[in-house]
Amino acid sequence: MDRRDFVRLGLSTPAILAAQEGPAREERVERMTPLETPAIALCHLGFLPKSRKVVIYRWAGESAPTEFIVRDIAAYPAPFRQTRPLRRVTSDVIDCLVGDFSDLEREGMYQVTVGDELSVPFFIRPDLWRRTLPKAVGYYHYQRCGVAVPNVHPACHLDDARRRDTGAHLDLAGGWHDAGDLRKWMSATQMNGIALLRLARNLGEQWDAAGSGLAPLLEEARWGNRYFLKMQDADGLVWNDVAGGVNGDNSDNHWTDNRAGTADDRHLNAAKPEHVQALFVTLQAMMAQAFRKTDAPYAEQCLRAAVRCWDAARRGAASHTLAWWTLAALELHRAAGKELYAEAAARLGERLLALQTTDFIGSQKDVRGFWRVSETDANPYNQAVDSALPPLALLELASALSEHRLATRWRDAVRLHLDEYVLPLAAHSAYEIVPYGVFTGSPTPEHYRPLAGDLTYRYFMPVRKQFWWLGMTSHLECYALLLASAARAFGKSRYRELACRQLEWILGANPFGACLMTGEGMRNPFPHSRFVGLIPGGIMNGIAGNVKDEPVLDTAYGFDWRTTEYWSPHNAYYLWTVSTLERA
Numbered sequence: 068m069d070r071r072d073f074v075r076l077g078l079s080t081p082a083i084l085a086a087q088e089g090p091a092r093e094e095r096v097e098r099m100t101p102l103e104t105p106a107i108a109l110c111h112l113g114f115l116p117k118s119r120k121v122v123i124y125r126w127a128g129e130s131a132p133t134e135f136i137v138r139d140i141a142a143y144p145a146p147f148r149q150t151r152p153l154r155r156v157t158s159d160v161i162d163c164l165v166g167d168f169s170d171l172e173r174e175g176m177y178q179v180t181v182g183d184e185l186s187v188p189f190f191i192r193p194d195l196w197r198r199t200l201p202k203a204v205g206y207y208h209y210q211r212c213g214v215a216v217p218n219v220h221p222a223c224h225l226d227d228a229r230r231r232d233t234g235a236h237l238d239l240a241g242g243w244h245d246a247g248d249l250r251k252w253m254s255a256t257q258m259n260g261i262a263l264l265r266l267a268r269n270l271g272e273q274w275d276a277a278g279s280g281l282a283p284l285l286e287e288a289r290w291g292n293r294y295f296l297k298m299q300d301a302d303g304l305v306w307n308d309v310a311g312g313v314n315g316d317n318s319d320n321h322w323t324d325n326r327a328g329t330a331d332d333r334h335l336n337a338a339k340p341e342h343v344q345a346l347f348v349t350l351q352a353m354m355a356q357a358f359r360k361t362d363a364p365y366a367e368q369c370l371r372a373a374v375r376c377w378d379a380a381r382r383g384a385a386s387h388t389l390a391w392w393t394l395a396a397l398e399l400h401r402a403a404g405k406e407l408y409a410e411a412a413a414r415l416g417e418r419l420l421a422l423q424t425t426d427f428i429g430s431q432k433d434v435r436g437f438w439r440v441s442e443t444d445a446n447p448y449n450q451a452v453d454s455a456l457p458p459l460a461l462l463e464l465a466s467a468l469s470e471h472r473l474a475t476r477w478r479d480a481v482r483l484h485l486d487e488y489v490l491p492l493a494a495h496s497a498y499e500i501v502p503y504g505v506f507t508g509s510p511t512p513e514h515y516r517p518l519a520g521d522l523t524y525r526y527f528m529p530v531r532k533q534f535w536w537l538g539m540t541s542h543l544e545c546y547a548l549l550l551a552s553a554a555r556a557f558g559k560s561r562y563r564e565l566a567c568r569q570l571e572w573i574l575g576a577n578p579f580g581a582c583l584m585t586g587e588g589m590r591n592p593f594p595h596s597r598f599v600g601l602i603p604g605g606i607m608n609g610i611a612g613n614v615k616d617e618p619v620l621d622t623a624y625g626f627d628w629r630t631t632e633y634w635s636p637h638n639a640y641y642l643w644t645v646s647t648l649e650r651a
């Protein structure tokens with residue numbers, strides 16, 4: 068991801084920018100580390116009956132508590148209460164006591180007690196994750212642009228947009244606001260459509276127990292796609308954004324008078340980055356499949372748009388875009404039924420395979436199997452949004468082209484990454500989250516945790532590399548998606564357990580005891596959402612780190628966008644991941 072993608076996470080005014088830069092920003096961030104309480108951390112949603120169930124209690128002193136109590140709050144007529152042991156574990160982030168109650172499968176609403184501290188009440192029930200899906204889908208409806216959203220905002224931005232380069236006006240109304248602001252980035256919001264269609268593909272009509280069927284998902288995807296199709300230029304390539312801000316600033320991030328040609332018109336950024344093209348092909352090919360039976364002309368229109376973009380785009384040498392192109396080629400193969408796209412996907416997969424580190428590098432023998440940045444940059448691939456995408460693309464490829472001569476090698480590459488990189492790194496912390504990434508030495512002046520040999524790691528993005536850094540929600544969700552997919556492909560329950568642990572961190576099992584989805588769990592930070600306020604189902608950037616790689620989260624209404632802003636990819640990966648976990 069380059070800087071342009073993060074400019075949308077920019078700041079509202081020069082004053083806020085100044086306050087968040089330099090020493091003042093670092094002082095503010097230091098005040099965002101966890102308080103002493105709550106010391107109990109567990110998933111605020113709760114747990115599936117047949118799943119690993121863990122409570123974490125932060126404790127670094129002497130005379131630690133030795134047990135916890137779990138009781139059913141609603142048990143009637145007979146009270147239900149069990150006392151279980153806590154064991155001490157040395158853990159990165161913070162030393163912890165850990166209690167396990169995985170064998171408790173009885174459905175109910177429970178509460179855990181350690182000493183005199185009570186946990187958030189939580190469920191053990193089979194529809195635990197699935198019942199959150201309608202809320203997470205509903206987030207996108209709140210973010211619609213170019214139409215009135217009752218009780219949220221009147222019709223907006225009907226005057227989008229004026230070309231930055233020529234000044235010409237084009238009809239680019241519609242789409243979705245991307246985040247806690249009003250901008251329309253193609254990189255982020257095309258993920259909404261991909262996720263809605265993944266959800267539809269994974270769970271079908273049963274995705275919502277209310278019986279609404281697929282119509283709401285398809286209608287929402289189609290809403291966004293009106294704008295995406297308008298963003299395709301005559302050469303087949305797709306523009307980058309509307310209202311991203313002229314010259315990287317925040318000047319287009321405002322409501323307008325809805326009249327084209329007036330001074331408050333927002334701007335089209337006519338740049339055509341490779342990543343946006345790969346997402347466009349992926350989404351249009353998925354739309355073609357989703358609408359083939361119900362609206363064949365529209366499906367054909369989407370497929371034609373996908374092919375035009377595929378034919379016009381260049382495919383570079385970076386792991387990130389090669390992974391997206393692999394998924395794009397597979398979707399084109401499914402949509403068009405042509406062998407040439409399967410062959411293209413396999414060739415892309417072969418290049419992706421070559422970018423994995425299969426040898427131990429950096430004078431150590433502990434971890435391997437991570438990806439390099441590109442064919443010309445040997446640094447480890449670290450990415451705040453699509454962190455697990457290279458192995459995920461290979462796993463999809465191996466599943467779709469299972470007879471291909473390289474299929475076994477694609478599967479082996481995924482196993483190598485999981486067993487010799489993900490599992491050992493996740494074992495460093497009681498929370499079992501996958502660190503942000505490994506590094507060679509200390510590339511920036513801040514703390515990198517020693518791993519082995521020359522290799523270091525951080526749970527959170529470096530904060531002194533550039534002005535932008537943000538919470539790890541999408542990174543963790545993307546790994547949860549890889550682990551959930553791999554659990555299915557390889558029949559390994561440990562992968563599924565770890566997938567859940569990544570989601571549990573986001574939903575409350577973290578050192579802040581804070582749930583990062585609005586409308587679920589407790590201690591939700593107030594989101595950086597400065598135009599429409601709270602959005603039910605919205606998921607925040609989440610917990611980031613400071614220079615010492617300690618967790619930070621704005622729980623004190625500081626409007627810190629790095630940790631509390633909503634962002635499209637978080638809801639996208641949530642829907643994609645939970646529906647993968649829920650597939651029968």
Ligand SMILES: [Zn+2]
Nearest residue numbers: 212213223224
């Ligand atoms: Zn709007």
